[in-house]
Amino acid sequence: MSPELIAGRYRVERAVGRGGMGTVWLCQDEVLGRDVAVKNVGNLPDQTSTDVARAMREARSSAALNHPNVVSVFDVVETGDEIWMVMEYFPSRTLSEILREDGPLSPERAARIGVQVADGLAAAHARGTIHRDVKPGNVLVGAGDQAKISDFGIARMAGDPQLTSTGLLTGTPSYFSPELARGADPGPESDVWALGATLYAAVEGASPYPTQRNPIALLQTIASEPPPRPSNAGPLAEPIARMMDRDPRSRWAMADAAHALRRVAERGRERTAAATVPLATDDAHDPTTTTSRPVAAPVAAPPERRRRKGLLPWLLVAAALLLVAGAGYALLDLNGDATAGQTQGTSTPTPSETQGASPKRSPSPSPTPTPSPEQTPSKTPKPAPAPDTAEAKADFVDGYFDVMPEDTDTGWSMLAPSMQSVGKDEYEDFWGSIESVESSQTSASSGSDTVSTVITYTFDDGRVVTEQQEIDLQGSDGAYAIADDRVISSQTQ
Structure with a gap:
């Protein structure tokens, strides 16, 4: 009543x-x-x-x-x-009501709502408060998609007694993390899982673990089986996967989740703005010529952030072409046939000259060029390190960032299928928002396929984001591909 x-x-x-x-x-x-x-x-x-x-x-x-x-x-x-x-009083609908009445959300809209919830939960975690019942029914969405997390009804402060000795099951089992399903104490990482499951439901229309009549059977399923991969998540696929990492020790923190969701939301806004503004005629504004990362806010590794194959092999190919061109010029001069070589388009030297041209070295305007060692590039690339060494793996990662953001085709070719699963369009969209990128302090341990590096992104809007990353490689004998990346820490200037 x-x-x-x-x-x-x-x-x-x-x-x-x-x-x-x-x-x-x-x-x-x-x-x-x-x-x-x-x-x-x-x-x-x-x-x-x-x-x-x-x-x-x-x-x-x-x-x-x-x-x-x-x-x-x-x-x-x-x-x-x-x-x-x-x-x-916050006039709103719950996310569960929106899904029931309007259907699943786009990944970008889900990210806009999710980042707000993540920000609120991160603030709670910073104060030592765990929500313990994050789910669509506790996400309130008001005008303009403003979102708030509600109902800390079973929240507790870190260090408080559990208060569950009565046997009451607290929380919503469909959004329990594996460790909670196995009976472990809740922690901030449990809220991260639950928010990831909430975002899964937002884009798929249903929880990754549908409710069962027997809650114990549901908990056993969560504890033993990985969640299905979402099919409609697009750029949210990677953040959801990182938030629903079954190992709470490697699962993202809530602040990392907020960072990654912000990136996805920002990219969505940029695409929407681009679709409503006439294309500029100035080539300088062509997105394909801009520079910088899957993910849109530089906190956690974004989904569309993919890497490219090493720059070193390309440098070696360029050097080889220049050496061939130099040898061609030398042969022409020794035979007294330089002029003929320049005028006969079908002669062998001409294609060598064309392939060898570069901004750092061009043929002499003289009709009889003088061959000399100085005609070869003044700065030749260092010899490639032996394959499968720590140095070779670090060089591969540096090479990837060296070609970005200008050469996204090469970068895309350096990614493993696991990284390309996000899609080329998302990859291009991210790097299209970057003006420049630089890697530093890149290193790998002997026998490890993980490379540590510090990446500095300069965005078109002036933001500078520095991330410490761990990048996993796959392959051997120098034929590597980037299989995964993790953001260890991030700072925005």
């Missing part, structure tokens, strides 16, 4: 939702004259003092958060045996 007046101050108008711990009522605060949302918390069947403690813990943890993407708590009042939490 609906109450009429709560705590002598909050006039009940109607029910607007139901959280994990009770019904949410839209009320009019008769003292301040504003709309508020009021929820009866801790009112569970056979409620005990433990449940009341849980409700008060919710109140404390929620009230401690002050973030634009977290529903604010204004007050907690007790009336008799009941505890009421007074919160901001």
Whole structure:
């Protein structure tokens, strides 16, 4: 039954939702004259003092958060045996309602909503608060896709007692992480998994682990089977996979997830803007000539960020062509046939001259060029390191970034199928937003296929993002491809 007046101050108008711990009522605060949302918390069947403690813990943890993407708590009042939490009223629909009424979201829209939720949860984690029930039903989406995470009804502060000795299953099993399904204590990484599963549901229309009648069977499935790969995630595929890493030790932190989601959202906005603005006639604005990364905010490794095959092989090919051209000129001069070589298009020297031309060396304008060692490039590439050494792998990674962002075709050819799965369009879109990129401090350990490097991206909008990355290679004998990348740390200037 609906109450009429709560705590002598909050006039009940109607029910607007139901959280994990009770019904949410839209009320009019008769003292301040504003709309508020009021929820009866801790009112569970056979409620005990433990449940009341849980409700008060919710109140404390929620009230401690002050973030634009977290529903604010204004007050907690007790009336008799009941505890009421007074919160901001945020006109909205839950993400689960949107999916039910409108269908799945585009990856870009899901990223716009997801990054806001991730920001709010990252703020909670920074204060030591774990949500423990992240799911579409607790994501509120208002006008302009403004999003807030709600219902910290089973949240707890790190170090608080679990308060689950009664056997009550807290949280929504379909969004449990594998470690929670196996009975481990919840941590921030559990919230990361749940948000990844929420984004999966946002683009696919259903949870990666559909609800079963027997929750124990569902938990066994989550604990033992990897989630299916989403088919409609596009640039969100990699962030979702990283957030739903079954190993909580290598799973992204929430701040990393926010960074990656922001990248995807920004790229989506850039594509939308490009589609509504007439193409410029100035070649300098051609996206194919711009420079820089799958992912759109430089926090976590973005999905569209793919790498290219090493620059070193291309340098060696260029050097070989220049040496052949030099030898051709020398032969022509020794035979006194230089003029004929320049005028007969079918002669052997002419194609050699054409292939050997480069901005650093051009044929002499004299009709009888003088061959000399100085005609070869003044700076020749260093010899290639022996294949499968740490130096060769580091050179491959540096070579990839050396050709970017100008030569995305070469970069794309340096990626393994696992990296190309995002699609060439997404790859081009990311690098089209980069003005320049530089790798430094690149190194690999002997016998390891993982290369560590520091990447500095300069975006067209002036942002400079520096990331420490780990890049996994596959292949051998110098024939490498980039199979995966991880952002270890990131800083934006």
